[in-house]
Amino acid sequence: MNPHDDETLLAYVDDELDADARAEFESAMASDAALAVRVAEQKKLRATLRAAFDPVLREPVPERLEAVARGGTKRGSGTLVPIRGDREKHPSRPVTRAAWFAAAASLVLGVVLGQRLGSHGDDEAWVVADADEAVASGELASVLSTRLAADPPDGGPRVGLSFLSKSGEYCRTFTMAGAASVRAGLACRSGRDGRWQVRVLESIDLAPTPSGGMRTASSDTLPESVRRAVDAAIAGEALDAAGEAAARDAGWEPASGAR
Amino acid sequence: MDGQVETTAGVDDVHAMIVAALPRLRRFARSLSRNAHDADDLVQLAVERALRRIDQWRPEMSLVNWLFGIVRHAWLDEVRARQRRAAVFVPAEAADDVGDSSAASTVENLALQRALARLPDEQRLAVGLVLVEGLSYKEAAEVMQVPIGTLTSRLARARLALAAMLTDQAGAP
Numbered sequence: 273m274n275p276h277d278d279e280t281l282l283a284y285v286d287d288e289l290d291a292d293a294r295a296e297f298e299s300a301m302a303s304d305a306a307l308a309v310r311v312a313e314q315k316k317l318r319a320t321l322r323a324a325f326d327p328v329l330r331e332p333v334p335e336r337l338e339a340v341a342r343g344g345t346k347r348g349s350g351t352l353v354p355i356r357g358d359r360e361k362h363p364s365r366p367v368t369r370a371a372w373f374a375a376a377a378s379l380v381l382g383v384v385l386g387q388r389l390g391s392h393g394d395d396e397a398w399v400v401a402d403a404d405e406a407v408a409s410g411e412l413a414s415v416l417s418t419r420l421a422a423d424p425p426d427g428g429p430r431v432g433l434s435f436l437s438k439s440g441e442y443c444r445t446f447t448m449a450g451a452a453s454v455r456a457g458l459a460c461r462s463g464r465d466g467r468w469q470v471r472v473l474e475s476i477d478l479a480p481t482p483s484g485g486m487r488t489a490s491s492d493t494l495p496e497s498v499r500r501a502v503d504a505a506i507a508g509e510a511l512d513a514a515g516e517a518a519a520r521d522a523g524w525e526p527a528s529g530a531r
Numbered sequence: 532m533d534g535q536v537e538t539t540a541g542v543d544d545v546h547a548m549i550v551a552a553l554p555r556l557r558r559f560a561r562s563l564s565r566n567a568h569d570a571d572d573l574v575q576l577a578v579e580r581a582l583r584r585i586d587q588w589r590p591e592m593s594l595v596n597w598l599f600g601i602v603r604h605a606w607l608d609e610v611r612a613r614q615r616r617a618a619v620f621v622p623a624e625a626a627d628d629v630g631d632s633s634a635a636s637t638v639e640n641l642a643l644q645r646a647l648a649r650l651p652d653e654q655r656l657a658v659g660l661v662l663v664e665g666l667s668y669k670e671a672a673e674v675m676q677v678p679i680g681t682l683t684s685r686l687a688r689a690r691l692a693l694a695a696m697l698t699d700q701a702g703a704p
Contacts, residue, residue, distance in 0.1 A: 278687045278691060279683050279684065279687045282683070282686060282687050282690060283668075283683070286661065286668070288667065288668050313694050313698075314690060314694065317662070317690060317693055317694055317697070318662055320640065320643060320697070321562075321643070321658070321662045321663050322662075322663070323640075324640045324643050324644075325558050325561055325562055325663045326558070328554070328557050328558040328561050329554045329555070329557075329558055331554075331557070333550075333553045333554060333557065334571055336571075336575065337553055337557070337571060337574055337575055337578065338550055338553065340575050340578050340579055340582075341546060341549040341550045341553060341578050341582075342546050342550060343546055343582070410569065410572060410609075411572045411575075411576070413612060414572075414576050414605075414609075418576075418579070418580070426575075426579075428575075466612070467612070
């Protein structure tokens, strides 16, 4: 053991030395003031970290986390929809690119939107501007990558329809609850860098639900721009549940030669 | 507590154990993400993933340590996604929870937060597991799926850097 070796010093601070090594280190420290100073500095850092983060243990756990941990199916008035507030300073903007698309369609997405609680923000931070693109961020990006349409609602963004686009990328429609409205959009996964590019994002005006009940968003509540975008982009049919799961499990990488 | 879990633990028990682990998962996530909402989103994502693959958990590892590993993966996924879109990079000064009254601002040591944010990802994970969560070197190495020597060298680099950054800060006028 070299008592002046950083890792030995830190192992001492972390109580990872056995009794002999510990005694040897302490005798070295007794005759080396500089070593003792470094030990004190590292002990202080450890204490600083504990003091900074231990209070988190005493915070109430958000109910939405408990609900997810319990299986995520118990949806009730206590299940919060996580809403991103305006704390995010990076530029964010809803983007409509309906101009890319043309035709019209009628698709029932069967998306169940729950009541959202609280009113401290909206969902724009789930979509961020990056150069000339709008990109899904945070939980929306996670949901687009991981969740299936049939997954029980958990208060977060929901996916509706998944399909392979004419340009060979996977696209998914989604809805998410905001402060005063629900938004629906279409995101396509760029094969280049794996981001979910948000092609369309539009508000759906839904009256508040004083009863706290659930609402169903179907084709007639989805914005026209989303329906048109899907119809213009889709190649063939939408994925069924098995196809959706398989695509997710493949990381949304289109099979080579699929197109 | 998790060490007592037996392989016969039922589904309800697993859910209850995950609920019991939430405070520690939240603390660990907070050491990774300075924003309380982002940290809770990370925990939620990790718990969802954990429940989908709960059959992969082996009682040789405590449930909470297994969950730490899933939080780690989820965080690295998120970090990588962010790095692909430079526009999302938030300057340290802009990332404070200013104006967000709902964010629990328990972690008020901004100097520490900024110093942590400057660490490489794997070093920050090592700090979170060992110094915040109190895992042993052996446990932390298992969570991070690296040899103990790798863990200890990451930890050493991280702590020397943290000590230097915090000393600089304290010494600044």
